[in-house]
Amino acid sequence: MDSNEQVAPDLAGAEPASDAWLATREARAALAPRRKPYWHAVDTGRHLGYYKGARSGTWHARVFVGSGRYEEILLGKADDHARADGLAVLDYRQAIERSHDWWLGKGYGTAADELSQRIKRSRPKKRVQTDKLDEVALAWARERPDLDLSLMGLFMRIKQAHYMHERRLTMISQSVGVDVGELHVLLALRRVGAPYAMRPTDLFRALLVTSGAMTKRIDRLERAKLVARMPDDEDLRSSRIMLTQAGVKAADAGMDHIAQGLGVLREGIGMSDDEYSEADSYLRRILSVAF
Structure with a gap:
C-alpha cells in the first residue's frame, strides 16, 4: 500500500461506526x-x-x-x-x-x-x-x-443543461423554418399578447443582444413575412415590430414543440412537483448573487 492509500477497518456487518476515522x-x-x-x-x-x-x-x-x-x-x-x-x-x-x-x-x-x-x-x-x-x-x-x-461541478452542469436546451431549440426552430435567434424574436412578440408588437429597442434589450443583431433578425423575419414593421403612434421617429398571422402560427407551433419536449424530459427525469420547486428555489438563490 503506497503512502497515498489509507484504508479503515472493514465495516461489514455493523452500522457505520461512530468512531470510524471518516465518520465525524x-x-x-x-x-x-x-x-x-x-x-x-x-x-x-x-x-x-x-x-x-x-x-x-x-x-x-x-x-x-x-x-x-x-x-x-x-x-x-x-x-x-x-x-x-x-x-x-x-x-x-x-x-x-x-x-x-x-x-x-x-x-x-x-x-x-x-x-x-x-x-x-x-x-x-x-x-x-x-x-x-x-x-x-x-x-x-x-x-x-x-x-x-466545490461549486465547479454544479456550474458545469448548469452550462451543460443550457447547451442541451439550446440544441433542442435549434431543432424546434428548424421545424418552423427559422433559426434559434429568430425563434426567440417570434416568441418574445407572441408572449406580450395581442397585437403582438414591440419596439426594436425593447426587443434587443429583452433578448440581451445588440441592436445590430436584432436588426438582422427582424430583416430576415420580415422577408419571410413572419413580422411586419408598423408606424409607432407614440413615437413617429420609430416603428413597432408586429407578428403577422403567419408569425403567430409559427410562434405557437414553436411553443407546442417546446411544451412537448419538456413533457418528455420531465417524464424521463421522474422528479415530483415538490422536487422541481425545490430545485427552482436553489437556482433562484444562485442567480440572485451578483458576480
Whole structure:
C-alpha cells in the first residue's frame, strides 16, 4: 500500500461506526489536506473516499475494475461546514448509501455485506452516474487542492443543461423554418399578447443582444413575412415590430414543440412537483448573487 492509500477497518456487518476515522467532522478535521482522497474499504474492491481540501471536503467512491485500475465518481460535498441535506451535502452515512447506489448500479455488490443489504431494503435505488464533468472536477481537485472548487461541478452542469436546451431549440426552430435567434424574436412578440408588437429597442434589450443583431433578425423575419414593421403612434421617429398571422402560427407551433419536449424530459427525469420547486428555489438563490 503506497503512502497515498489509507484504508479503515472493514465495516461489514455493523452500522457505520461512530468512531470510524471518516465518520465525524472532528475526525476529518484532524486529517491533513492533500492531493488524493483518503480511502475507506467498505467491501472487497469498493471504497468510500474523502478528499480533504484547503477549505472543504468532498466524498468519492471507487470500484476496482481490474489490472490495477479503479473507476471513480464524485458523490457530493462533505458536511464539514454545512448541514447535510442528502443532495448536494452529504454526511458519512449518506455518502455510504450513495456509494452503494452507485456500486449496485454498476453491477457490483450482489454479495454485499450486511450494511449494503439494509440499504437495499430501506430505500429505492437511484443510480448516481459518472460523466465527463465528474472527471473534470476530480482532476482539478487533485491538481489544485489549495483551491475550493466545490461549486465547479454544479456550474458545469448548469452550462451543460443550457447547451442541451439550446440544441433542442435549434431543432424546434428548424421545424418552423427559422433559426434559434429568430425563434426567440417570434416568441418574445407572441408572449406580450395581442397585437403582438414591440419596439426594436425593447426587443434587443429583452433578448440581451445588440441592436445590430436584432436588426438582422427582424430583416430576415420580415422577408419571410413572419413580422411586419408598423408606424409607432407614440413615437413617429420609430416603428413597432408586429407578428403577422403567419408569425403567430409559427410562434405557437414553436411553443407546442417546446411544451412537448419538456413533457418528455420531465417524464424521463421522474422528479415530483415538490422536487422541481425545490430545485427552482436553489437556482433562484444562485442567480440572485451578483458576480
